[in-house]
Amino acid sequence: MQVKAAIPITVADIKSACSQCNLLELCLPFGMTETEINRLDELVGTRRRIKRQQHLYRAGDPFEAIYAIRIGWFKTDVVLEDGREQVTGFQMTGEMLGLDGISTEAHSCNAIALEDSEVCVIAYDKLEELSRQVEGLQHQFHKVMSREIVRDHGVMMLLGSMRAEERLAAFLLNMSQRFAARGFASSEFHLRMTRDEIGSYLGLKLETVSRAFSKFQEEGLIAVQQKHVRLLDIQAMRQMIQHPAAIR
Amino acid sequence: MQVKAAIPITVADIKSACSQCNLLELCLPFGMTETEINRLDELVGTRRRIKRQQHLYRAGDPFEAIYAIRIGWFKTDVVLEDGREQVTGFQMTGEMLGLDGISTEAHSCNAIALEDSEVCVIAYDKLEELSRQVEGLQHQFHKVMSREIVRDHGVMMLLGSMRAEERLAAFLLNMSQRFAARGFASSEFHLRMTRDEIGSYLGLKLETVSRAFSKFQEEGLIAVQQKHVRLLDIQAMRQMIQHPAAIR
DNA sequence: TCACTCCGTTGATCCACGTCAACCACAAAT
DNA sequence: ATTTGTGGTTGACGTGGATCAACGGAGTGA
Numbered sequence: 001m002q003v004k005a006a007i008p009i010t011v012a013d014i015k016s017a018c019s020q021c022n023l024l025e026l027c028l029p030f031g032m033t034e035t036e037i038n039r040l041d042e043l044v045g046t047r048r049r050i051k052r053q054q055h056l057y058r059a060g061d062p063f064e065a066i067y068a069i070r071i072g073w074f075k076t077d078v079v080l081e082d083g084r085e086q087v088t089g090f091q092m093t094g095e096m097l098g099l100d101g102i103s104t105e106a107h108s109c110n111a112i113a114l115e116d117s118e119v120c121v122i123a124y125d126k127l128e129e130l131s132r133q134v135e136g137l138q139h140q141f142h143k144v145m146s147r148e149i150v151r152d153h154g155v156m157m158l159l160g161s162m163r164a165e166e167r168l169a170a171f172l173l174n175m176s177q178r179f180a181a182r183g184f185a186s187s188e189f190h191l192r193m194t195r196d197e198i199g200s201y202l203g204l205k206l207e208t209v210s211r212a213f214s215k216f217q218e219e220g221l222i223a224v225q226q227k228h229v230r231l232l233d234i235q236a237m238r239q240m241i242q243h244p245a246a247i248r
Numbered sequence: 249m250q251v252k253a254a255i256p257i258t259v260a261d262i263k264s265a266c267s268q269c270n271l272l273e274l275c276l277p278f279g280m281t282e283t284e285i286n287r288l289d290e291l292v293g294t295r296r297r298i299k300r301q302q303h304l305y306r307a308g309d310p311f312e313a314i315y316a317i318r319i320g321w322f323k324t325d326v327v328l329e330d331g332r333e334q335v336t337g338f339q340m341t342g343e344m345l346g347l348d349g350i351s352t353e354a355h356s357c358n359a360i361a362l363e364d365s366e367v368c369v370i371a372y373d374k375l376e377e378l379s380r381q382v383e384g385l386q387h388q389f390h391k392v393m394s395r396e397i398v399r400d401h402g403v404m405m406l407l408g409s410m411r412a413e414e415r416l417a418a419f420l421l422n423m424s425q426r427f428a429a430r431g432f433a434s435s436e437f438h439l440r441m442t443r444d445e446i447g448s449y450l451g452l453k454l455e456t457v458s459r460a461f462s463k464f465q466e467e468g469l470i471a472v473q474q475k476h477v478r479l480l481d482i483q484a485m486r487q488m489i490q491h492p493a494a495i496r
Numbered sequence: 497t498c499a500c501t502c503c504g505t506t507g508a509t510c511c512a513c514g515t516c517a518a519c520c521a522c523a524a525a526t
Numbered sequence: 527a528t529t530t531g532t533g534g535t536t537g538a539c540g541t542g543g544a545t546c547a548a549c550g551g552a553g554t555g556a
Contacts, residue, residue, distance in 0.1 A: 076401075078401055078402070078404075078405050080405065080409070080489075080490070081490045082490060084405075084409045084410075085409070086401075086404055086405040086408045086409045088401045088404050088405075099393075099394055099397055100394060100397050100398050100401065101394070102390050102391055102393075102394035103391050103392075103394035103395040103397075103398050104398075108398045108401065109401060128383070128386060128387065128390070131380075131386075132379075132380045132381075132383065132386060133380075135376075135380065138376060138379075138380060139376065142350050142376070142393070143350055143351045144351075145347075145350075145390070145393045145394070145397070146347055146348060146349070146350035146351035146393070147351040148397050149347055149348050149351075149393070149396050149397060149400065150348050150351050150352075150356045152397065152400035152401070152403075152404070153324075153326055153334075153336045153348065153356065153357060153400070154326070155400075155404055156326075156334055156336050156400070156403055156404065156407060157326050157328065157332075157334040157336075159404060159407035159408050159451060160334045160407050160448065160449070160450070160451035161328070161332045161333070161334045161448075161451070162332075163512075163513090164512075164513070194532090194533065194534085195533075195534065195535095196533080196534095200408065200409075201408070202408070203407060203408035203409070204513080204514090205513075205514055205515080206533090206534080207513090207514075207515085207516095207534095207535085207536085208512090208513060208514075210534060210535055210536080211513095211535085211536080213534090213535090214535070214536080226521080226522085226533085226534070227533095227534095241328075242328070242329045242330060411542075411543090412542075412543065442502090442503065442504085443503075443504060443505095444503085444504095452543075452544090453543075453544055453545080454503090454504080455504095455505080455506085455543085455544075455545085456542090456543055456544075457504095458504060458505055458506080459505085459506080459543090461504090461505090462505070462506080474503080474504070474551090474552080475503095
């Protein structure tokens with residue numbers, strides 16, 4: 001059923017590497033000088049298009065490259081032997097995938113496209129080599145990894161200490177903020193993932209996610225229709241996380 | 249009440265840096281050549297002793313160094329405005345602390361000693377500089393960061409998809425394996441953290457943790473007395489995680 | 497030795513979320 | 527236009543773990 005989803009792109013496309021890309025601000029080249037960025041172009045040799053529902057990589061695949069998302073959305077997940085799935089993250093344009101593979105030289109999670117997507121392939125050995133020469137690249141790469149660690153700690157807080165509605169509020173605010181950072185509307189957006197996937201990420205069942213959406217709607221915090229969400233009272237949602245209404 | 253816990257060590261002590269340390273296998277120098285390790289010695293300038301319950305660093309502190317634990321145990325935690333605490337990890341000898349600080353140049357969590365401890369201070373700017381010169385150091389450092397990301401994903405799986413007893417089993421097996429890696433007994437050890445701290449880490453209340461300990465004891469899986477734990481049936485505990493008994 | 501504090505255990509009760517089930521909306525296929 | 531499948535919503539009910547409460551044991555300091 002699943003087709004291995006590697007569609008290399010023609011040489012013509014390769015031209016427009018980092019130096020031509022409009023994602024500079026969010027991606028690996030952030031904070032680098034123009035000269036440095038030009039050297040990055042050597043690195044980003046190929047692109048890959050991944051169709052919806054296809055894997056960019058699977059747990060166990062040998063690790064060779066990390067990926068920067070140019071277009072589209074992904075989820076990463078870990079699956080236990082008995083089939084339980086935990087979504088560990090949703091990644092969008094300008095974000096990096098594959099960092100999990102460095103430690104054991106094999107990927108430890110699955111990366112699956114939520115919609116037809118395109119990534120820049122960054123050969124890892126070349127990245128290490130270049131980041132020994134280009135200080136800005138080295139530093140930015142370390143920041144990207146560290147940011148992932150900090151994000152993960154936030155998810156732990158969410159999973160370990162927050163109740164269902166707080167989790168959903170935190171999730172929606174996080175989406176909002178990431179859309180904003182890319183110049184998209186921050187209070188109206190289209191979710192690429194299902195209720196089930198959101199639930200897996202938030203440690204909730206899909207019914208609970210659905211009910212929380214409905215509750216927020218009743219309370220006038222948001223307007224939802226299927227995957228389309230409009231945030232009507234961001235301030236109230238922020239307060240929900242910081243000063244939970246529940247007596248405790 | 250809390251005293252800032254920086255007790256620099258005399259010059260005499262500094263001599264015995266990485267090249268003399270018996271933690272090579274677990275720590276930053278792993279996989280590096282002897283010559284490379286000698287250069288690491290330049291890096292590890294000072295040590296710090298941290299007394300039980302004192303902070304190595306706090307959320308918000310400016311980020312300047314990462315730390316390798318020489319002796320002792322730490323916990324890291326994140327605290328919400330309303331006081332809810334989430335323990336994000338327990339770190340032991342040979343493990344690294346402070347990686348969270350790279351992304352924003354300020355620490356994003358607290359690191360607190362669970363017992364009187366000692367760490368090697370690794371100035372971060374020097375680490376970046378040296379790892380541009382020493383390939384083995386660069387690679388090992390990246391592996392350490394990546395390993396932290398993989399670990400975090402494991403914790404997400406635990407918090408998002410496992411039930412109370414599975415979480416505790418996973419926790420104990422993880423402890424066991426880390427003791428083993430350091431040449432300590434893998435089936436009998438002393439926990440440095442309280443039930444409350446374990447609970448925070450596992451997303452459970454301390455009472456639930458305590459009950460799970462008691463249940464395991466009744467079932468003959470472990471022998472517990474306060475913080476002293478003996479694992480009697482590691483195999484059964486492994487199966488508990490992979491093939492949960494509960495009908496689902 | 498006693499008093500005090502912190503930590504752990506255990507029981508009784510409660511409730512947030514899971515489970516089970518029915519139904520509905522929308523899109524793609526025929 | 528009809529069928530089929532996937533994903534989302536909502537209701538009724540059950541339960542795992544939280545909450546509340548009491549007590550006990552270990553360590554510490556006077």
